[in-house]
Amino acid sequence: MKKSALFGMGILAAGMVTACGNGGDGEDEQETLTMGTSADYPPFEYIETGESDEIVGFDVDLAEAITDELGYDLEIQDMEFGGLIPALNSNRVDFVMAGMRPTEERRENVDFSDIYFESNHTIVTKEEFGIEEAEDLEGGTLGVQLGSIQEGQAEELGEEVPDLEVETRDRIPELVQEIINDRFDAAIIADTVAYEYIEREDGLKGFDLPNQAEEDGNAIAFPQDSELTEEFNEVLDDMKESGELDDLIIKWFDEMEIDEDDVSDEGGEGYDGEDEDDADDEEADE
Known part of the structure; x- marks a missing residue:
């Protein structure tokens, strides 16, 4: 088009x-x-x-x-x-x-x-991981963008799903790249944006974040x-x-x-997954 x-x-x-x-x-x-x-x-x-x-x-x-x-x-x-x-x-x-x-x-x-x-939120994952619902993330790693509303949603999900580890990244392409490279099991991304990445990247899929409040x-x-x-x-x-x-x-x-x-994937391609001491952690609008 x-x-x-x-x-x-x-x-x-x-x-x-x-x-x-x-x-x-x-x-x-x-x-x-x-x-x-x-x-x-x-x-x-x-x-x-x-x-x-x-x-x-x-x-x-x-x-x-x-x-x-x-x-x-x-x-x-x-x-x-x-x-x-x-x-x-x-x-x-x-x-x-x-x-x-x-x-x-x-x-x-x-x-x-x-x-x-207006939009809702999607859990993005790899098709090969076999994750069909939030409960399948037990013991896994869930990514979210630092300072985003999804960060709070991931923390709430972590209280419901046993042993779920939540990690943040600064940019959305970094989250997607971590899933592709098998470092994250899934990530929470706004639905409109999530499905743009799902269409672009082979092997990704998504499903709705459960229990979403009216946004x-x-x-x-x-x-x-x-x-x-x-x-x-x-x-x-x-x-x-x-x-x-x-x-x-x-x-x-x-x-x-x-x-x-x-589309520029700056910050995502080649990301080595190492933790960073970023000053923005202290400035994030939580």
Whole structure:
């Protein structure tokens, strides 16, 4: 299937320092907002390695549409998921879009927009492992992304499944690679993202995480008391009413096929499985 044309945008290198939009001074210059994301989460956000190495995806198109409507330029800063809320609270980014759910714990530190997308969670494993339900993970190793809502779900599952070890990684491709390399028995990943990887990688399968509560879905994170929250919500409301948001959902979740060769697996391929003392462990938005 064809990919629709993407909005143009500038991409910041992870180490580049930029002034956030809410701190701009020039009246004649269009302000720039910096979006924080973790570009390892197709089709929400990922690095397309074919020609441009751009960060593309559903969240990127949505962010571009909202900021364009509000009269802002958009820049994107890619980082590990666990560092997104710390970056928001230290004013390194103006807002975060990364398939993030507005949990009560996160609401203690940041504000959220209205929900713009809903999904559930999937346990991804290898077909050859013979794992058909959560109870089959007894004595096994379950992977989750550091700082994600799935980390809490894995801990809860660990209380129900005997001898289940839970390990974290910074990036989704790392979780998938650990399963492929037989280091993890399974991983919990949001369903939309999980099935993108299952389609790309031979020998993987997935099944629903049991006893899932009604999830709120994905929302945009802002610093507390940011004026951007209301501005973004107004545009989201208009996009829902006009059908523009539905058009983006159809584009990325019904019509799009992600070519395996076009997706960067940075952090996953060649991962040696050794434990790391990562400062982000202390900063993860739990």
